Amino acid sequence: MKRRDFLKSVSGLAAGAALPAAPQIISSAYADARSETLLIVSEGGPNNLDIHGVGTNVPGYEVSWNCYDRLISHEMKSGSGGVPYYDRDKFKGELAEEFKIDDMSVTFKLRKNAKFHDGAPVTAKDVKWSLDRAVSVGGFPTFQMSAGSLTKPEQFVVIDDYTVRVDFLKKDRLTVPDLAVIVPCIVNSELVKKNASEKDPWGLEFTKQQTAGSGAYKVTKWTAGTEVIMERNDDWVCGPLPKIKRVIWRMVPQAGNRRALLERGDADISYELPNKDFQEMKANGKLNVVSLPFSNGIQYIGMNVTKPPFDNPKVRQAVAYALPYQKIMDAVMFGLANPMFGAPKDKPTEVAWPQPHKYNTDIEKAKALMAEAGVAGGFETTISFDLNFAGVNEPLCVLVQESLAQIGIKTTINKVPGANWRTELNKKEMPLFTNVFSGWLDYPEYFFYWCYHGNNSVFNTMSYKSAEMDKLIDGARTAAAAGDTATYEADVKGFVDLAFTDIPRIPLYQPFVNVAMQKNISGYQYWFHRRLDYRAMAKG
Amino acid sequence: MLTMIGKRLMFAIPSLIGVVIVTFLLTRALPGDPAAYFAGPAATKEAVEQIRKKLGLDKPLIEQFFRYTNDLAHGDFGNSLTTGQPVATEIRNRLPASAELTLLGLIVSIVIAIPLGVLAATRPGSWIDHLCRITTTAGVSLPVFFTGLMLVYLFYFQLGWSPAPLGRLDVFYSAPPTVTGFYLIDTLIARDFEAFRSALSQLILPATTLAIFSLAPIARMTRASMLAVLASEFVRTARASGLSPTTVIVTYAFRNAMLPVITTLSMVFSFLLGANVLVEKVFAWPGIGSYAVEALISSDFAPVQGFVLTMAVMYVLLNLVIDILYGVIDPRVRLEG
Incomplete structure (x- = not known):
């Protein structure tokens, strides 16, 4: 190869490198998709979409929280700096339309119009099956249930199709709050049973890969370690319809890159950055940084x-x-x-x-x-x-x-x-x-x-x-x-x-817990689990 | 030819068996208890034991080993605990990502390094020789994560020329239907040129990072082996016979100088494939390097074993290809074979 050829090949390469320099042509469809989509970047992603699974990690809790419903949840109150903060002492029905706490039991009346993602109605037998599952699968979910003295399947009683009673084992102030944590989520029992096997009676292998709940979002694509894509469930009845249509959650291992993505405006929200970055981002004011103390x-x-x-x-x-x-x-x-x-x-x-x-x-x-x-x-x-x-x-x-x-x-x-x-x-x-x-x-x-x-x-x-x-x-x-x-x-x-x-x-x-987001993102809420609740968030 | 390939593959079997045994033992020797790790932050001793039982880690080592080899024989690499997916699927999905990146990086590197090495050898002491020396020294001295971060900082953060370092495609494009697993090829097959553009622009920075790093061994080896060949007698004879410099350098010298370069290339390729972890981390690339390292950090046995085994198979195949290439380039090797 002669010098001239060599130079040619080098300049050709340089031209190739400059290719993406042209400003991106943004089609209107692309812009629309952008405004209804929340792009989250974080270091780690879920390893299991079901919190009842073996060794589900903390990012997996976030999926469960948004894709499954529980019987009850917490009300919000105003926290420091006006950020909504979950109210430890006030509960509201989620799948339950109303609930009544008696001396030694609590009775839930289910919403009659709630449906799972596949269209099946949410009934009392699903609730019983899900709570039985939580206290029986062992590992973390069972342990968390026991923290509220919920240990035996006999404690969960089906009264009729839309009424369930939870009996207390003993008087424990933590029993009702424990029904509002992530673990006692309600699973589509018929769908999961169909996909269970003798070796895996609770269908954990099935729910590991896909969500089988009634929640406000459903996972449409999950590439472990790379991304999770969630779409809104338009038939969700347990609260006001969320504003965000689609959530794209990408794993970006480098903290520096996550910050760059935020500052360039390419990502909407991120957490798990070094404290120094949060402090600097707070100081330069380009982004909203929310910092709230870990509860307990x-x-x-x-x-x-x-x-x-x-x-x-x-x-x-x-x-x-x-x-x-x-x-x-x-x-x-x-x-x-x-x-x-x-x-x-x-x-x-x-x-x-x-x-x-x-x-x-x-x-x-x-x-x-x-x-x-x-x-x-x-x-x-x-x-x-x-x-x-x-x-x-x-x-x-x-x-x-x-x-x-x-x-x-x-x-x-x-x-x-x-x-x-x-x-x-x-x-x-x-x-x-x-x-x-x-x-x-x-x-x-x-x-x-x-x-x-x-x-x-x-x-x-x-x-x-x-x-x-x-x-x-x-x-x-x-x-x-x-x-x-x-x-x-x-x-x-x-x-x-x-x-x-x-x-x-x-x-x-x-x-x-520090969360950095674009100025046009609103509706962040602090939860005891410290993960994001997409249901309240809005963009623009 | 076929007998040679068959023979080579036969030789590979004992080494593969060795790899299976060694990786199994090594992963078991890792500190850390996967059961405790995956039982979560709030686990009791009983919860840890339950998990251990579920994972089959309460069984004696020898039984675990036989179970593992039995699964392997059925093509089952086990399940990863960190990502929750079967290891075989994960490796199948992630290997093309790494391979595409590595191949592109290597091609860029070859296109620069070989001409640079040849030119440096034909004009020792000239400016191009010094340029070769400087670029190779710089390339090999800069750690890949540094080069990667610098490129991201400059071309993405400061200049905004490059797309966000978010993996293989822009977030709003969907992946093409898998044919080869290489997005550049698959998008063309699907005639999705927007996605092709996106995939290509996502590849440029990481591929450049890899190329800068792998430039050095290739250029240095080309230069050294060209120098040796140019000093040999048959080149002097060719020159004395009045052949044009191009014929002498390209036909006579370069072909003879190729053998060590090919060996280096194979080494660089396999090294890059396994060791571009840092590049994958910087560019959020869903490759196998970052997969293996994450598994290692969380003492997740199955992916580590699967990764090492895949790499071993790749090495065997790569060596086979190199041997065949030797035969093509150098007839003497063919005769001996």
Whole structure:
């Protein structure tokens, strides 16, 4: 090849590269499709379209929420900054036209005109079959149902074609709220039964690939790991017809690209970006950024109380006085979190969770406490974190490491791969670690039951056991069920105080869920599951 | 020829068996417990055990292995837990995406690198030789994700020339009916020229990124092997016989210099196919590289095994093709075969 030919081929290539430079010719059909379509970009997508499936991931919950209906749902109230926020205490019927809560049961009257996506009417037997399924399939759905004392198929009784009664196993304040979470969704029982097999009696393989519900949207195309396309169900009767006709949800792994897509106006909405990006986008004002605290969620530093030196409350208090709280808020969270530290000395404990504790960064006090505990010389330990959330966890642990060094605690940072994190938590051997816990049901005793109770659930990551704590938590649960407000309040204040003096885990902050969207997108609502509800959203 | 192909395929069988055993053992040796991972954040010990049982992970290793090989024999690669799909389907859907991108990247790379290498070899020390040196060094020194992000930043974010890095097609076009799985070909078969344009413009940036990266080995190898051939006696004889420079370089020297280049090409191709994970991540490309890595991160055994096995088969086939090509280029290889 001669030089001339070579140059020709190079310039030809350059011309080829410039091909898309021509402005895109936007046909009117294309523009229409654009205005009725919501384009969402996020890092991960669903692995299963059915929340009852084996190991359905969090993005899968979003599909379930929008494509299936539940008997009841929550009302909305105005949250901070005027953003609609789900009302923990107010319920409205979704598939149920009306419902009546009695002493030991709740009765639902179903809407007579509700239909599944295939046109079959939603009847009481579908409701029973779906709730039976939720308490029987095992794994996460069954566990979530049991959190509201819903464990046995006998609890769900068909009265007539359009009436269902749910019997309470015992008095539990969480039973009704638990019927409004994502799990007790109503599935098209006839359709799924047709596609079930002996090995798979609940038809999980079928509903994994397609939605079989009555919800406002239905999945029309799903390419795992790439995109989900949902179309509006025009026959939806459980609420006002949604404005968005079509939802295209694309997986874009690179956070930088997601931000670029938003800023160029190509994507409508995104979440799961680094805090720094959210803070910058907030500052430049081109997009709407909504930041709301996780309900009932806290990022904390945990200490394994079964192992010295953290078995000594004085050492734990010393650590609590040595943590660089404000630095973490500024340098890691960029202010996008609620501080959970440094409450004024004289502030009375509230009947609420989360609430800030009274520790503050005070190295002198920490040193004194270390001396009192007899470890003035310090010690060595490791601090572990989940690499899946390295964006926050890594700088956080580095700051903690730096700060603890000042009181003589030498820490090595142990990065645990995401797949391994839960295994490590279950083993309960890590001496020092950071983690987040957030409960769907927003009640203090629910949080404490999972995180501090001596029955030692997975989330009691500190292996904390205290007879007094158990008594207070159990007391609050019983009092809540019985409606005994005075005892309830005393018990809640009691366990919060105990958690702060014994300090097996040190709350750092309440993280925010951040969502960035174009200015023409409205109707975002905060839900306990922290995923999007397309039904209320509108464009333009 | 046919006996040679048959022989080569026979030789591949033991290595494939080895690959099956090794990947099985390696995935089992990974840290992390898939049952705990997939039981979700709110799982009790019992829930984890239930999942473990469902996945068949409570059985002894040897039984798991026989079950796995039995499934394999029936063409069943198992199910991915992260995406929830059968691995065989996923690989079948994703391989063309990776292959199309890689092939295009490789073609762009060849079109630039081979002439560049030849020119650099024929004029050592000239500006074109230096250009060759600079581009190859730069290309191989820049990590692909960096090149990719830079290109996106420049051509998409700043200039707005390139379409949004959202995978193989613009969001509002639908994929053509699958014939080959290559969108560039399938859109033409379907006579959907708008979609063809969209697919092509989506491909340009990622293919360029790959090309920049793979330029170096091809250009360097072409240059080195051309230099060696040009210094040999038969080229001197050809020159002395008064043949035109084009004939000498193209017919005599280039053909002889092709062998090592072909070997390099095959290596670059298989390397790119498996290792363009980062490019796939940057451009949200639904290829097999990102699929395998995601599976690895979540200790999802089946896709990892399926991926390694597919790659092993690809290597075997690729090597076979290269061997045949050797025969076409160099008659001596054919005679020995």
